Amino acid sequence: MSGANFVSKLLDGVAVEWTVLGDERFLEVANAERRPVKASLRISGEVPYYGANNIQDYVDGYTHDGEYVLIAEDGSSSLESYSVQYASGKFWANNHVHVVRGKQGLNTKFLYHYLRVVDFIPYLPNKDRAKLTKGEMVKIHVPIPCPGNPKKSLEIQAEIVRILDSFTELTSELTAKLTAELADRKKQYSYYLEQLLSFEGGEVEWKTLPEMSLDFGRGKSKHRPRNDERLYGGNIPFIQTGDIRGAARIITSYDQTYSELGLKQSKLWPKGALCITIAANIAETSILGFDACFPDSVIGFVPDPSKTSSAYVEFVLQATKAKLAEKGKERSSAQSNINLGTFEQLKLPFPSLVEQARIVAILDKFDAMINSISEGLPREIELRQKQYEYYRGLLLSFPEPEEEVA
Incomplete structure (x- = not known):
């Protein structure tokens, strides 16, 4: 039986009674126990x-003990996806949440799942500000399936909770599994990065980057004022430090462009060039996937x-990034910065081209695995x-009340 058919069978012929959050037959509002405490206290x-x-x-200490639903009174991070939380056991609630729970006939976890599909905006006095007063909160509609048979109603509610909780648990389990796998791969990568780039004796030559390059130097800044609109808007890619920090190993997209005027005051670097940041986050690297300018x-x-190759130098710089960051802090206590001279004098290990290619191939595999997990x-x-939202929609889409619920 498909999921949709199972849901149809579960809810087949089930009547629904609509009540409101202020209905004391089914709900308790436990706001009186809330107590805000400053962080320092x-x-x-x-x-x-x-x-x-x-x-x-x-x-x-605690203000509440039991199973409750917490609804943002003010400060919800989103109005469209309004903040609704589930709390169980002992907890402390401050005055920015309404605290409610189901009584006999209403499963509190069912109430939680249902409130996550509610549109709260009509209940906000000022529609562009998340301020839900108690007076408005108690007007929110809540469905009670199969009201004529309380036992069956609670069974239906419990089954809906079981189905929706299973999707939440699957998401948590999958997240934990992939996060642990990602951490393991990063540890392996760090290990092999260190081992493969730890050389002894005559295995390598220690050279500076200028000695191993066809071109080496800083990008060119604009001579005109930074906000001169004539510098921008053409079809020449302009890479900024933010495009490099945390970027993929090869830069394939960009947000800023230069005009021909901008190019005249800058320098066009070729595809395949390695970009290395020297301010804020030191030695963040990416390889240009196209010709581009940068500051x-x-x-x-x-x-x-x-x-050598850009790929090999990139891995070597990753292995020395921590030491470079320490040098940057020594130069400036306010911000980590390293000048061009540091990189001009920096001696790095360069084995044969064959050995460099072997090292790159191994580290590329680890990098690909990490990226695959990170993206996946x-x-x-x-x-x-x-999937959760789909089944939540199927399970909690009850016919709306034809008239206002008292």
Whole structure:
């Protein structure tokens, strides 16, 4: 039986009674126990301290004990996907959340899942600001399936909770598994990076980057004012430091472009050149996937193919990044910066081209695995989230009340 058919059978012929969050037959509003505490006055402990969107701290003591749903009173990070949290056991709630729970006839976890599909915007007095008063909150509609048979109603609610929780648990398990695998691969990569680039005696020559290049130097900054619009808007890629930090090994996209005027005041570096940052995050690297300009906060390295490659130098710089960062801190306590001279004098190990290619091939495989997991993790999580939302829609799409619920 397909998922959709199973849901249809579960809800086949089931009537629904609509009530509101203020209906004391089914719900309890436990706002009176809430208590905000400034961070400086909180006593550290193991009890979660809830704010509008998440757990803000862990404290000693608690305001509530049991199974509750927390609805943002103000400060929800999103209006369209309004902040609704589930809390169980002992917890501390501050005054930025409404605290509610189901009584007999209403499963609190069912209430949590349902409230996640509610459009809260109509209940906000000022539609562009997340301020949900208690007076408005208690008007929010809540469905009670099969109201004439309380036992069957709770069974249906529990089954809906079981199905939706299973998707949440699958997402958590998958996230934990892929995160652990990513951490293992990064450890392996770091190990092999260190081992493969640890040379002894006559295995290598120690050379500077200028000695191994066809071109080496800083990018050129604009001589005109930075905000001169005539410098921009053409079809010449202009790479900024933000495009390099944390970027893929090869830069394939860009946001900024130069005009011909901008190019005249800069320098065009060829595809395949290695870009190296020398400010803020030191020695972040990426290889140009196209001809481009970049500012003087970036060093360009065009390898002499008879001596080395951009890929090899990139891996070597990754292995020495920590030492370079320490040098940057020694030069400036306010911000890590290294000048061109540091890289001009830096001696790096260069074995034969054959050995360089072997090292690059090994490290490329680890890099590809890490990127595959890093890219796959958000995709898998998104897929599971969509599955959850699909079934949540099937299970919680009850016919709307024809008239206002009292």
